[in-house]
Amino acid sequence: MRTEQPKVIHLKDYQVPDYLIDETHLTFELYEDRSLVHAQLVMRRNPEAGAGLPPLQLHGQDLELISLALNDRQLGLGDYEVAEESLTLQPDAASFTLDSTVVIHPESNTALEGLYKSGSMFCTQCEAEGFRKITYYLDRPDVMSKFTTTVSAEKHAYPILLSNGNPIASGEEDDGRHWTTWEDPFKKPAYLFALVAGDLWCVEDSFTTMSGRDVALRIYVEPENIDKCQHAMDSLKKSMKWDEDAYGREYDLDIFMIVAVNDFNMGAMENKGLNIFNSSAVLARAETATDAAHQRVEAIVAHEYFHNWTGNRVTCRDWFQLSLKEGFTVFRDAQFSADMNSPTVKRVEDVSYLRTHQFAEDAGPMAHSVRPESFIEISNFYTLTVYEKGAEVVRMIQTLLGEEGFRKGSDLYFERHDGQAVTVDDFVKAMEDANGADLTQFKRWYSQAGTPRLSVSEQYDAAAKTYSLTFRQSCPPTPGQSEKLAFVIPVSMGLLDGQGNEIALRLQGEDASVGTTRVLAVDQPEQTFTFVGVSEQPLPSLLRGFSAPVKLEFPYSRDQLMFLMQHDSDGFNRWEAGQQLSVQVLQDMIGQHQRGEALQLDQRLVEALRSQLEDESLDQAMVAEMLSLPSEAYLTEISEVADVDAIHQAREFARQGISSALFDLFWKRYQANREISRQTPYVAQAEHFARRALQNIALSYLMLSGKPEVVAACVDQFEEADNMTERLTALAVLVNSGFEAERDKALASFAEHFKDNPLVMDQWFSVQAGNTQPGGLERVQQLMQHPAFTLKNPNKVRALIGAFANQNLVNYHRADGAGYRFLADQVIVLNKLNPQIASRLLAPLTRWRKYDAGRQGLMKAELERILASGELSSDVYEVVSKSLA
Numbered sequence: 001m002r003t004e005q006p007k008v009i010h011l012k013d014y015q016v017p018d019y020l021i022d023e024t025h026l027t028f029e030l031y032e033d034r035s036l037v038h039a040q041l042v043m044r045r046n047p048e049a050g051a052g053l054p055p056l057q058l059h060g061q062d063l064e065l066i067s068l069a070l071n072d073r074q075l076g077l078g079d080y081e082v083a084e085e086s087l088t089l090q091p092d093a094a095s096f097t098l099d100s101t102v103v104i105h106p107e108s109n110t111a112l113e114g115l116y117k118s119g120s121m122f123c124t125q126c127e128a129e130g131f132r133k134i135t136y137y138l139d140r141p142d143v144m145s146k147f148t149t150t151v152s153a154e155k156h157a158y159p160i161l162l163s164n165g166n167p168i169a170s171g172e173e174d175d176g177r178h179w180t181t182w183e184d185p186f187k188k189p190a191y192l193f194a195l196v197a198g199d200l201w202c203v204e205d206s207f208t209t210m211s212g213r214d215v216a217l218r219i220y221v222e223p224e225n226i227d228k229c230q231h232a233m234d235s236l237k238k239s240m241k242w243d244e245d246a247y248g249r250e251y252d253l254d255i256f257m258i259v260a261v262n263d264f265n266m267g268a269m270e271n272k273g274l275n276i277f278n279s280s281a282v283l284a285r286a287e288t289a290t291d292a293a294h295q296r297v298e299a300i301v302a303h304e305y306f307h308n309w310t311g312n313r314v315t316c317r318d319w320f321q322l323s324l325k326e327g328f329t330v331f332r333d334a335q336f337s338a339d340m341n342s343p344t345v346k347r348v349e350d351v352s353y354l355r356t357h358q359f360a361e362d363a364g365p366m367a368h369s370v371r372p373e374s375f376i377e378i379s380n381f382y383t384l385t386v387y388e389k390g391a392e393v394v395r396m397i398q399t400l401l402g403e404e405g406f407r408k409g410s411d412l413y414f415e416r417h418d419g420q421a422v423t424v425d426d427f428v429k430a431m432e433d434a435n436g437a438d439l440t441q442f443k444r445w446y447s448q449a450g451t452p453r454l455s456v457s458e459q460y461d462a463a464a465k466t467y468s469l470t471f472r473q474s475c476p477p478t479p480g481q482s483e484k485l486a487f488v489i490p491v492s493m494g495l496l497d498g499q500g501n502e503i504a505l506r507l508q509g510e511d512a513s514v515g516t517t518r519v520l521a522v523d524q525p526e527q528t529f530t531f532v533g534v535s536e537q538p539l540p541s542l543l544r545g546f547s548a549p550v551k552l553e554f555p556y557s558r559d560q561l562m563f564l565m566q567h568d569s570d571g572f573n574r575w576e577a578g579q580q581l582s583v584q585v586l587q588d589m590i591g592q593h594q595r596g597e598a599l600q601l602d603q604r605l606v607e608a609l610r611s612q613l614e615d616e617s618l619d620q621a622m623v624a625e626m627l628s629l630p631s632e633a634y635l636t637e638i639s640e641v642a643d644v645d646a647i648h649q650a651r652e653f654a655r656q657g658i659s660s661a662l663f664d665l666f667w668k669r670y671q672a673n674r675e676i677s678r679q680t681p682y683v684a685q686a687e688h689f690a691r692r693a694l695q696n697i698a699l700s701y702l703m704l705s706g707k708p709e710v711v712a713a714c715v716d717q718f719e720e721a722d723n724m725t726e727r728l729t730a731l732a733v734l735v736n737s738g739f740e741a742e743r744d745k746a747l748a749s750f751a752e753h754f755k756d757n758p759l760v761m762d763q764w765f766s767v768q769a770g771n772t773q774p775g776g777l778e779r780v781q782q783l784m785q786h787p788a789f790t791l792k793n794p795n796k797v798r799a800l801i802g803a804f805a806n807q808n809l810v811n812y813h814r815a816d817g818a819g820y821r822f823l824a825d826q827v828i829v830l831n832k833l834n835p836q837i838a839s840r841l842l843a844p845l846t847r848w849r850k851y852d853a854g855r856q857g858l859m860k861a862e863l864e865r866i867l868a869s870g871e872l873s874s875d876v877y878e879v880v881s882k883s884l885a
């Protein structure tokens, strides 16, 4: 906990380190009631930092110093100074060796940062600044060192001892303990250090790299999970191959290891050669994990593997550059997932997620640029903006330079900076130099926060056969940035004629037309592009593939949107037209609800969806996406003031209307797909995901009818399905229905069957947390008493409390504020247990400006109560104080 005033760290204050650490030799002695860490650091003055020998200040937190020696000379109390977060001493030569021994307490580390215990195993999490909780060190990413690590532990309980690199020695001792020494030949920052000790089994495989080297692949899990590793292993091999093909990047060590742990704050961590994963991001098999979970495992395995080049071989100079590795790596994993599955479906999912959650962050009190300028607690900046918007920025660079140009740029980046700790500027410079491009103005995407608006108007001149598009861009103010300069916005676009055919595009001044889709680089506050030779009034298809993370405004009529849904050659924009149509229809109904009028569902939406469902030649996954109305969270994001109840009522009314109008079609397609599912063993592949997606959304609409044959089919799917995708949807649909007997029976039998599988129980909690029927808060409070629930496990917190506050909006936003009070209570408890999780859980309280005055007051009161609740972690303090500012 913080006892000093929180310090704000600024990018502009960056200075190179005074000292460097060439070698780091660590020895861990692990015990049940404490652990000892011996560190030998081979250090020298940094020649780039100037003359003289300034004091050496090492980072350290929650460490009990036992001994300290400089060049083998034992130091006494007067020789150094220990403060809450540092150790300072005066070196007497430019090169020296520092030996320290500290005692730490992994057995009581509930923050899950540094060395901690997850169940019976020891593991570490060092990014961003967790290494300083292990030993005194220069815990900053621009200090890169060669690590040797010896781990010693009791042999029976901890037969497996792992660290980064290759094992080089091991031995046994008389007292039942054993040890292993690992050596990592690559220099790395401390945040990539890892250690694991436990009773683990492993699945083994191998991969031959493009230069013919054999790499051993191992996935370590607790024995009961050994049957759930194959999908992750397959994903790993695909990732290794893909990175060779797409980026020319080869793996560099002889072993690549993944370890699954149950208690983990994030998804996974890219430690060199020893990735540590949240078990939810590794374990997947048909019976226990949904299609979405399978795809998440594939994406996260790829993401962490790709970090070996984008993050590890080339790392970040400081934490302000976090998006250098995260934005690029998310972009890479998205390209990979698109190649492995359906590119359009992947893009639709990513864009929905970005627009719902990142746009909300960009509009809230924690808004920050992709490269933030300051922070109090770096853990708070592992955000949607740094990750997802950061990936969009990389994607825009690719759109502007073309695929080939982008690859030239990435090749140059790796060649120039291998083994270095660099900045976002270095990345952009490589892209510029490889292409002779100037990205100076483009770089505003890294420094300006907020979501730009792009409003577009058109003018058609029939006589001159010219068609002009005028773009006006603006960006709302964000904390600390009132004025914004024009962005470079790549607008991929096309024009459709009255038959829905693409028009060849020729801009004024060009000799010939250039294709039917092209990218306009909008870089002025207001700018007009004129196309010539346009012989009829066209319909524009704008921002194809969502070519920039902006809010596009064009006054489409509903009929035009229906036309685009049918004819646009861009699959993403066909979906987007459907979303916009749905949004218009729903917003009408939200207004009707607010005025106390009877709700009217525009039948054009029903007809548009009918034509999707009728056409069996369409990609079923895309039909399922089309049928998924914009979420309540997205409708909230695009509202000026979000009316929680009106949004819920309008959306439910629309779902009812669609269900009854299209019942027969839903029923037909449901039964056909369910029949195939019945006869086909589970396969984790795109076409099977697609079939189940349509089947499941059909079931959710069908159940709104309450017809006995549907309820029977739902119960049958719940009981008979051989996979979690079908079973969990059936359960979720029952839980949200009024069929109490069926619901209670299904919940009980599910819990009985899966009580020993924590990841499946997480899904059981989530399904109930998301039940929008009245009484949601009481149900969640009761579920917190369930023996499978614990606040100490982040997955449980997310599954129950996180799902409630983020997905069950009508219940969480209850007008009396009980939902807010509940969330604040949990944050106050978690602040002491696990500050990172507490701080993340807070997000729904920080969005108070979106709501009516009554709710605003209630939410602010809870934020103030948290602020006054006692000693706050820097994590919680930063988010709460910025939200109230």
Ligand code: PHE
Pocket (backbone or CB within 6 Å): 125, 127, 128, 265, 266, 267, 268, 269, 270, 303, 304, 307, 326, 382
């Ligand atoms: N670097 C990890 C990733 O994105 C995320 C992470 C950050 C994990 C901090 C743990 C702690 O791949």
Ligand code: ZN
Pocket (backbone or CB within 6 Å): 303, 307, 325, 326, 329
């Ligand atoms: Zn990452």
